[in-house]
Amino acid sequence: MNPLFRTLSQYLTCALAATTLAACAGDPMESGLDPFAPMEFKEGTTKMPLNPPNPSTLLPFYVSQHTVFKFAVDTDSILIGADGVTRYIVVMTNPSGGQQAQYEGIRCDSFQWRLYGTLENNVWKENPLSSWRGIQSNVPNRYQAALAQGAFCNFNSQEKNIKTILQSLNPNGFTGGTKPTNSFGIQ
Known part of the structure; x- marks a missing residue:
């Protein structure tokens, strides 16, 4: 050679x-540097609302046949965050007519919710002990589950279209997760 x-x-x-x-x-x-590894969640900055819920934009939604409370979401407050969190104001009314308003967030990827603050004497008070908690699907006042399954989430992904969320919240068709559906209403 x-x-x-x-x-x-x-x-x-x-x-x-x-x-x-x-x-x-x-x-x-x-x-x-596995490109398929799950991304670590990094929450963006959350600012408390400036105003109380607007009575003209409160939209009631169905939660459960077992609850005695009534629930409504302020549609003007719904914020679809780039961090994967949908933030909103919810108003709960007890049987005697007393109301409580809360500012919360829902994560669809982990099916969790967080209480950012409550409205006290028309002033928003931040919750200093705020942390992410699992959404309960099997309790009477399961309003976070109703919002997540019925409007804010498209299976385990955040619904990014506010128009789709508002259509899903329509009281005439809102299921609150009582039957399998995606955000397009396909069963």
Whole structure:
């Protein structure tokens, strides 16, 4: 065999081995940069509402046949956050007519909710102990589940279209998650 050809063959073999090793070094599983790994949730800044709920934009929604409370969401307050959180004002009315307003957020990806604050004497008070909690689907006052399943989420993804959310909240067709549906009303 020609010595020049042998040397060239050795160089090519070495180059191929080096390329193979370099490719292995860039393996996402080895480098810890797995493109398919779940993203870590990073919540954006949440500011309390400036005003109390607007009575003219309160939209009642169905929660459960077992609840004695009435629930409404202020449609002007619905904020579809880029961080994956849908924020809103909810107004709860007890059987004697007393009301409580809360500013909350829902995460569809983890099916969780968070209480940011409550309205006290027409002033929003931030909740200092606010943390993410699992949404309960099997309790009478399951209004977070009703909002998530009936309007704010498209399965486990945040609904990004406010028009779709408002159409889903329509009292004539709102299911509150009582039957399987997606945000387009397909069953």
